[in-house]
Amino acid sequence: MTIDQHHRLKREVIPFSMPYSSSNELANVSEVLRSGHVHGDGIFTARATERLLGITTADHALLTTSATHALEMASVLLNITDGDEVILPSFTFPSAADAVARTGATCVFVDIDPATGNIDPQQVSEAVGPRTKAISIMHYGGVPVQIDAILSIARDHDLPIIEDNAHGLGGRSGEHRLGTVGVLAAQSFHDTKNVHSGEGGALLINDPSLVERAEIMREKGTNRSQFLRGQVDKYSWVQIGSSYLMSELNAAVLDSQLAAFDDIQHARFGVWDRYSLELEEWAAENGVRRMSPPHGIHSAHVFYLVMPGWESQTALISHLRAAGIIATFHYVPLDSSPAGRRYGRVLQPLTQSEDFSRRIVRLPLWAGMPEDYVARVIAAVVEFPGR
Numbered sequence: 001m002t003i004d005q006h007h008r009l010k011r012e013v014i015p016f017s018m019p020y021s022s023s024n025e026l027a028n029v030s031e032v033l034r035s036g037h038v039h040g041d042g043i044f045t046a047r048a049t050e051r052l053l054g055i056t057t058a059d060h061a062l063l064t065t066s067a068t069h070a071l072e073m074a075s076v077l078l079n080i081t082d083g084d085e086v087i088l089p090s091f092t093f094p095s096a097a098d099a100v101a102r103t104g105a106t107c108v109f110v111d112i113d114p115a116t117g118n119i120d121p122q123q124v125s126e127a128v129g130p131r132t133k134a135i136s137i138m139h140y141g142g143v144p145v146q147i148d149a150i151l152s153i154a155r156d157h158d159l160p161i162i163e164d165n166a167h168g169l170g171g172r173s174g175e176h177r178l179g180t181v182g183v184l185a186a187q188s189f190h191d192t193k194n195v196h197s198g199e200g201g202a203l204l205i206n207d208p209s210l211v212e213r214a215e216i217m218r219e220k221g222t223n224r225s226q227f228l229r230g231q232v233d234k235y236s237w238v239q240i241g242s243s244y245l246m247s248e249l250n251a252a253v254l255d256s257q258l259a260a261f262d263d264i265q266h267a268r269f270g271v272w273d274r275y276s277l278e279l280e281e282w283a284a285e286n287g288v289r290r291m292s293p294p295h296g297i298h299s300a301h302v303f304y305l306v307m308p309g310w311e312s313q314t315a316l317i318s319h320l321r322a323a324g325i326i327a328t329f330h331y332v333p334l335d336s337s338p339a340g341r342r343y344g345r346v347l348q349p350l351t352q353s354e355d356f357s358r359r360i361v362r363l364p365l366w367a368g369m370p371e372d373y374v375a376r377v378i379a380a381v382v383e384f385p386g387r
């Protein structure tokens with residue numbers, strides 16, 4: 001490396017994430033434009049859907065405009081309505097709560113297991129009541145929730161699980177692939193995710209009885225999908241729906257990314273493993289906990305550190321920023337957010353969610369992150385004085 005290159009590299013700001021780019025997106029997109037079929041449900045939608053089913057082993061998948069929309073569809077498909085309650089973690093992305101609140105139902109926020117940031121099954125069990133309509137879970141950073149415990153609570157109370165799998169593509173726990181735990185699961189293909197289509201998502205359907213209504217709901221409330229398959233001779237408005245269909249342009253990008261899924265994951269795990277290994281000693285000396293799920297079960301969506309306290313969280317983020325590195329924390333707990341207070345309730349103070357949110361620092365991670373960027377992040381963290 002020349003001295004000039006060295007100085008340029010030192011000055012470059014390292015972003016928090018970068019969207020993956022495979023070699024085929026442009027070719028796929030131009031094929032769509034030339035084909036004349038640019039709206040949804042074309043050949044790339046079919047291909048991407050097959051690949052998604054291959055990775056998740058879910059029963060059915062419908063590509064959507066976002067995970068937020070897939071979660072909205074889940075609420076409607078499960079007939080969640082005014083007066084119902086849905087149990088969900090406070091430490092999660094707002095879309096899961098939004099999908100509940102827009103139906104008129106109440107969000108019952110529960111706490112997390114501090115080891116993973118995932119919903120605490122004990123708390124779920126305490127929160128179940130006569131108005132509970134569903135349990136909503138999210139695999140934080142792609143680390144599986146305690147699946148057997150959650151499934152057993154759901155079975156005992158005959159409650160459906162809504163699975164926000166925005167982080168978890170490719171993750172698994174025993175025989176459970178993430179995306180198959182809930183009767184309905186949402187994937188996100190936002191450009192911050194391991195695999196993206198710019199904006200986009202999918203609804204995974206693991207209960208065959210919901211497929212027909214889901215298809216209709218996604219197609220403006222019409223049975224157009226059945227018409228296209230030749231199952232009905234004209235299509236019409238059959239129920240309330242919306243336009244949740246992914247365009248072929250996005251599906252063309254998604255197909256090319258899903259085709260590269262193994263390479264993407266290999267590259268992400270390369271960065272993740274380096275952080276984990278090379279920060280081990282520093283973390284032990286400074287009272288910092290590294291994200292530490294067993295290898296292979298998570299999706300390498302994030303790598304985080306849990307700092308000793310809020311002051312060191314803020315100080316490390318500032319220290320990294322001064323070194324030209326963008327690190328972030330995640331999720332203001334929903335129960336303390338303005339909308340969370342309006343549309344939700346808690347049974348007790350959610351101290352673990354609050355504590356986790358005030359101590360976590362997420363480091364930059366993307367597939368294709370240059371080795372010297374990873375080295376710069378590690379060097380800057382190790383320089384941080386800690387306690």
Ligand SMILES: Cc1ncc(COP(=O)(O)O)c(C=O)c1O
Pocket residue numbers: 065066067068069092093095096138164166167187188189190192200201
């Ligand atoms: C856990 C989780 N759920 C849902 C979403 C929403 O995804 P989308 O942008 O596809 O609607 C996100 C987005 O970051 C997320 O992190």
